[in-house]
Amino acid sequence: MADTGAKAPRERYRTQVRSEIKQHAWEQIASAGASALSLNAIAKRMGMSGPALYRYFAGRDDLLTELIRDAYRSLADTFRTAAGSGAGLAGLAHALRGWALEDPQRYFLMYGTPVPGYHAPDDVTLIANEIMQVLLDACAALELHDERAPFDEHLESHREWAAGHPAPAPVLRRALAFWTRMHGVLSLELAGHFAGMGFDAALFFDSELQELTGSGT
Amino acid sequence: MADTGAKAPRERYRTQVRSEIKQHAWEQIASAGASALSLNAIAKRMGMSGPALYRYFAGRDDLLTELIRDAYRSLADTFRTAAGSGAGLAGLAHALRGWALEDPQRYFLMYGTPVPGYHAPDDVTLIANEIMQVLLDACAALELHDERAPFDEHLESHREWAAGHPAPAPVLRRALAFWTRMHGVLSLELAGHFAGMGFDAALFFDSELQELTGSGT
Numbered sequence: 001m002a003d004t005g006a007k008a009p010r011e012r013y014r015t016q017v018r019s020e021i022k023q024h025a026w027e028q029i030a031s032a033g034a035s036a037l038s039l040n041a042i043a044k045r046m047g048m049s050g051p052a053l054y055r056y057f058a059g060r061d062d063l064l065t066e067l068i069r070d071a072y073r074s075l076a077d078t079f080r081t082a083a084g085s086g087a088g089l090a091g092l093a094h095a096l097r098g099w100a101l102e103d104p105q106r107y108f109l110m111y112g113t114p115v116p117g118y119h120a121p122d123d124v125t126l127i128a129n130e131i132m133q134v135l136l137d138a139c140a141a142l143e144l145h146d147e148r149a150p151f152d153e154h155l156e157s158h159r160e161w162a163a164g165h166p167a168p169a170p171v172l173r174r175a176l177a178f179w180t181r182m183h184g185v186l187s188l189e190l191a192g193h194f195a196g197m198g199f200d201a202a203l204f205f206d207s208e209l210q211e212l213t214g215s216g217t
Numbered sequence: 218m219a220d221t222g223a224k225a226p227r228e229r230y231r232t233q234v235r236s237e238i239k240q241h242a243w244e245q246i247a248s249a250g251a252s253a254l255s256l257n258a259i260a261k262r263m264g265m266s267g268p269a270l271y272r273y274f275a276g277r278d279d280l281l282t283e284l285i286r287d288a289y290r291s292l293a294d295t296f297r298t299a300a301g302s303g304a305g306l307a308g309l310a311h312a313l314r315g316w317a318l319e320d321p322q323r324y325f326l327m328y329g330t331p332v333p334g335y336h337a338p339d340d341v342t343l344i345a346n347e348i349m350q351v352l353l354d355a356c357a358a359l360e361l362h363d364e365r366a367p368f369d370e371h372l373e374s375h376r377e378w379a380a381g382h383p384a385p386a387p388v389l390r391r392a393l394a395f396w397t398r399m400h401g402v403l404s405l406e407l408a409g410h411f412a413g414m415g416f417d418a419a420l421f422f423d424s425e426l427q428e429l430t431g432s433g434t
Binding site for chain 2: 030031032033034035036108111112113114115116117125149150151154155158159160161173176177179180181182183184185187188191192193196197198199200203204206207208210211
C-alpha cells in the first residue's frame with residue numbers, strides 16, 4: 001500500500017497507541033531492565049486488557065524489536081544528518097557521544113548486556129550496516145597514510161561486513177577501532193565506572209578520538 | 218573473629234547454602250537477566266521459605282553485591298596470577314580475554330548495562346583499584362617513549378584514581394586506553410555484535426592490543 005501521507009483515522013489511532021505502548025516500555029526498562037519487559041504490565045498501566053494490547057504487538061520480542069529498531073534508526077539518522085552537514089570522523093564521534101548521553105538506556109539496549117532469549121531480526125542488521133557505511137566513508141575521507149598492520153591481511157579477505165565499500169583494509173580497521181574504542185569509553189562512562197575516578201570523561205573521549213584521527217598527539 | 222581454618226559445622230553449612238543460593242542466582246541471571254533477580258524465586262527453587270533464605274542474604278542488593286564482589290575478586294586474582302607469572306600488558310590482555318569468554322554473564326554483570334536501582338558498595342571499588350594497580354604496573358613496565366598527548370596535562374592533576382601509583386601521565390593514559398579499548402572489543406564480541414561480520418574477533422583484539430603495546434604495526 002502506498003503511503004498517501006494522509007492516514008485513515010483508524011491507522012492514526014493505531015500509530016498513537018503503539019507509540020504510547022513504547023513510551024511505557026521505555027519507562028519499564030528504566031525501572032526494571034529490558035529483560036523484565038512485560039506486555040501485561042504495560043496493558044495494566046494503560047488500562048487495557050492483555051489481549052487488547054497484543055493486537056498492537058505480537059509479544060515481548062516484537063515490542064523489543066520495535067524499540068531496538070527505533071534506536072538504530074535514530075543513530076543512523078543522527079550519523080546521516082551529521083555527515084550531511086559535512087562532519088568528518090570527529091564530528092561523527094561527537095554526534096555519537098551526544099546521542100548516547102541523551103538517552104543512556106537507548107544506548108544500552110543496542111550495545112549493552114544482551115537480553116536473555118532475545119535475538120534481533122535481520123532488518124536491524126540492515127540499519128547497522130547503514131551506520132557502518134557512513135562511518136567507513138568518514139574513515140576513508142581522512143586520507144591518512146596508515147602503516148599496514150598484521151590484521152589488515154586478514155581484513156582483506158574478511159570484508160563482507162563492509163558490504164562492498166571500496167575502502168582499503170587500514171580504513172576498515174580504523175572503522176572497527178572507532179566503533180569499539182568509542183563504545184569502550186561511552187559504555188563505561190554511561191554505566192558510571194568513571195564516577196569517582198576524578199578525570200573528565202569528555203576529555204578522555206577526545207583523547208581517544210585524536211589517536212583515531214591522527215591529530216593532536 | 219580470627220579465621221582458624223577449621224570452621225564450625227554451622228558455619229560450614231552456612232557457607233554451603235550461600236554458595237548454592239549464588240549458583241541459583243547465576244542461573245536466574247542467565248535466563249531472565251540480572252534485574253529480574255528474585256530471592257523468593259530462588260527460595261522456591263531450593264525448597265526453602267522466603268524468610269529462611271533472607272537469613273543468608275539481606276535482600277536482592279546484598280545478593281547482587283556478593284556476585285559482583287566475587288566477579289571482581291576473580292578478575293583481580295586472574296590479573297595477579299598472570300602478573301605473578303611474569304605476564305606483561307599483552308599477557309594481562311589475554312588473561313582478561315580468556316576470563317571474559319569463560320563466563321560472559323559475569324563480565325556483563327561487572328561491565329554491562331547497570332541494574333536499575335542498584336549501586337555497588339565502596340568495597341567493590343577497592344577491588345577495582347587493585348585490578349588497576351596491576352594494570353598500571355604492566356603499563357609502566359612497557360617503558361615506551363610516549364609522545365605526550367593534550368590529555369596528559371589534565372591527567373597530571375586528575376590522578377586520584379591511580380591511588381598513589383607513581384607512573385607519569387602517558388602511562389596513566391595507556392592504562393585507561395587499555396581498559397576502554399579491551400572492553401570495547403570484548404563487550405561487543407560477547408554481545409554477539411561481530412557474529413555474521415565474518416572477521417576473526419581474536420585477531421582484531423590482538424590488533425588493538427598491538428597498538429597499545431607499540432608492537433606489530
